[in-house]
Amino acid sequence: HTVTKATAHFPFMHMHAADTGVRQVPDTTLSRSLPAPHAPGMLGAASSLQHCLKTFSRLRTASPLPAHRPSLRRSVVMTATAQTEPAPADVKGRSLDNLKFDNRFTEDLPADEKKLNRLREVEDAVYTWVDPTPTDTEPHTLAASQEVARLIGLDLGELQRPEFAAIFSGNAPLPGAKPYAQCYGGHQFGYWAGQLGDGRAICLGEVVNEAGKHWELQLKGAGKTPFSRMADGRAVLRSSLREYVASEAMAALGVPTTRALSLVATGAGIYRDMFYDGDVKEEPGAVVCRVARSFVRFGTFQLPSARGGEQLGLVRRVADHVIRRHYPHLNGDNGEVSAGNGAAGEDGAASPDPKYLRFLKEVAERTAATVVHWHRVGFVHGVLNTDNMSILGDTIDYGPYAFMERFDPNYTPNTTDLPGRRYAFRAQPAICQFNVLMLGKAFVLAGLLDGEGLQEVVDSFTVALSGAFSDAMRRKLGLRDFDPGLYGDLMALMIQDKPDFTNTWRALSSVAPGDGAEGLTPALAAALGEDLAQERVEAWSAWAAKYRAVLAGQDLPAAERRAMQDAANPALIPRNHVMVSLIAEVESGNTQGLEAYLEALARPYKDGLRESAWKVPAPRQIRKGIELLSCSS
Structure with missing residues (x-):
């Protein structure tokens, strides 16, 4: 309780609890006693940031986006986008039939013993086996990223095979894949939500490219899982297109992010109430193939720690997996995971293994760096729940996000977030620190971290945030x-x-x-x-x-200064009003505009006349229908 309440007093950007929407509520699920944080205040203060950001004020935004639903016809787009790390361009990739799988996540961690694809609690496991559900329609590819294909070692010619759309819509199996859905929990809008899990995301497995890099493939919108709750496990085209665009645009902007291999129209209709106002409409369905180094989330650790008992051991097992596979430098020279080599404390009891503290501090630092990138490019995530936080610091789960147009520090694009604006632009650093705190709390409950260590983790976020923020704003100003x-x-x-x-x-x-x-x-x-x-x-x-x-x-020479600024300040970002138009075009069967837009977004720091129309803010007369989105997807 002390830790949760202390979060509300973190004064980043001169905010108070009422501004951030961090609710000071009893966390009854995680109510075991924690060592009290040392004074004065657990989260400290980024005083230099307070000084330069103290002028932020509370403002208001506009009303929701109107629906527009033409029919969908067949068309194919092939696009090349930028990458977050080099992909071998001259190496011929593998075919869909012989992608190299090395499923480390499922090999390292326990699976659900039950194989029932129905709504239920999944316990003593980190994932459950589940297959995509075919739509029995004719899917077709709307967009595919050549760069992401290279990243996973897939030959570019495979993007044009008829089987490609069938596989990446979930209508046909991918040879070598062993599909599963992850189990995790999370804090949603400040409240513990219990088990959440992949409600409509199904991982196909991990593929290895020629450079030995592992990439997880995940289909979003391919059918129900035991975590789907009352939903259908599907996704509509409008939200899927937005996720595809954001994933590849953020990579080109240099922001840590998951990627997108493909956007496939399923050919099936889906019923959605876009603004939860009773106006249910049929919309075209789609599936995005998301690609990431890992889809482990903060909530992956939170759920077993909340359940307690024997399930607390899962926190260590998942942590050891993530450290071994993604933070191997924390294990020492041999890369082996220790069984628990903490030194004995003054009372003779073993103290937590210090590698978990080092691990969490690095996660905190990566998270802080990503938040600063969001601030640099004007990105507002919209749903920064702990289950939407990547353990690698990547941007994940593009829902009702937006790139801010009219400057408003209090802007949130999510209609659900309007009452408290918890996830507004200016609140993102404080909220991410709250999320880091909740992650650390899971390790405390599992006996892998003590109170002083938790303080160090939170302090690491503050220090990393301050340094990265100052450097980013310095570059933006030249x-x-x-x-x-x-x-x-x-x-x-x-x-x-x-x-x-x-x-x-x-x-x-x-x-x-x-x-x-x-x-x-x-x-x-x-x-x-x-x-x-x-x-x-x-x-x-x-x-x-x-x-x-x-x-x-x-x-500083003028040319060097301008180059620095133009590399920090993009000329082109995804704009909601442009995507609304493109969604309508794609739904009517025209994908040429989407193709051109994706090509331009792959060069966001280059000025060009061709994309000048995409750099214009939403006209005043349509702002009220553009600036807000719902979680409906």
């Missing part, structure tokens, strides 16, 4: 050293005038000392918009003069 005052003044202007987040940051590289301009450059003026009142133009001009003076006073 500075050799971060200037909190300059940044804070810019935030105050952006909060008041609400310019487009992406375009404003991108335009800053056009400002330079000795550019002959006393006020705004044409690029910055265009980004701010023509409706800016004269007194506001003067305020921005005054800041630009201060900015020029700071730039003039640093020893």
Whole structure:
């Protein structure tokens, strides 16, 4: 209880509990006593960030997105997208018939003994075997990533085989695959939700590419699992297309993320109530093949720790698996997992193995780095529950996300989040720290971490966040050293005038000392918009003069500065109003626009005339139907 309550007092971005929506409620499921955190306050404070972000204020957003459902016809798109790590371009890949599987997750960890695909509690296991459910229709490929195909060692010619759509819609088996669904729990909107699990995601297994890298393949929307609760295990095209686009766009932006191999239309209709208002409509179904180094989540550790008893041992087993497979440097030179080699404490009892502390600190640091990337590109996840947090620090589970257009620190794209705005843009760092705290708490309950270690984990997040944030904002401003005052003044202007987040940051590289301009450059003026009142133009001009003076006073060549800024401030990001149009086009059978959009998003830091229309914010008259989304998918 003490730990949960302390989270509400973390003052990142000058927020209080009411701002973040962190609810101070009894956590009855995880109510075992924990060592009290040392004073003053468990989470500490990122004081330098408070100074430069103290001007954030609470604002409001608009209303929901209208539905538009034309019919879907057959079409195929093949796209090339950027990658998060090099993929062998010149090596001929394998066929669908002989992909190399090495299913380490299922080999290392216990499976559910029952093989019943019906709603139930899955205990003493980390996953359950389950096959995709065919739709008995004719699926067809809408998009496929050549770069992701290379990452998993798949020959590009396989993307065009008729069997490709059948396999990656769940209508046909993939040779060598052993499908399963993961079991995990989580905190949802601050409350412990118990067992959750993969309700409509089915892992096919882990494939190994020619470089020896492992990648897990997962079908989202391929049918029911024991974790589907009252849902049908399916996914609609609109949400599937958005997930595919976001996965590949985020990779190109340099943000840690899961990837997407394919987007396949199933040919089957699905009934959904998009805004939970009783307006149920039939929508076209689709399946995304998600690809990741691991789909283990914070909630994978939380569920067995909450259940207690013999299931506490699963926390150690999953941790040992993740460390062995993804953090091998934490095991020492031989890579072997210890059985518990903690040194004896003063009372003679064995203290926790220090590798778990090192592991959690690195998870915290990776998570902090990813949150800063979100802030850098204006990304708002929308549903930062602990079951949507990757143990590798990747962005995972793209639901009602958005890339912010009009600058609003309090913006949340999720209609479900509107009452408390728990997952708003400015709240994401504090919420992710809360999630790290809940992960650490699971290790405390399992006896793998003590109170002091938990404090260290949380502190690691704070330190990593502060350092990464300062460095990212320094680069966005084109500075050799971060200037909190300059940044804070810019935030105050952006909060008041609400310019487009992406375009404003991108335009800053056009400002330079000795550019002959006393006020705004044409690029910055265009980004701010023509409706800016004269007194506001003067305020921005005054800041630009201060900015020029700071730039003039640093020893950094102009070309190097501009290159730094243009590599930190994207020119192109996915915009909701563009995707709404593309979804309508794809549903009517036209995929040419989607293909062109994906090609452009693969080069987000390049300026080009071709995609200039995609850089424009949503017109004022349609904002209210664009800025908000629901979890319906």
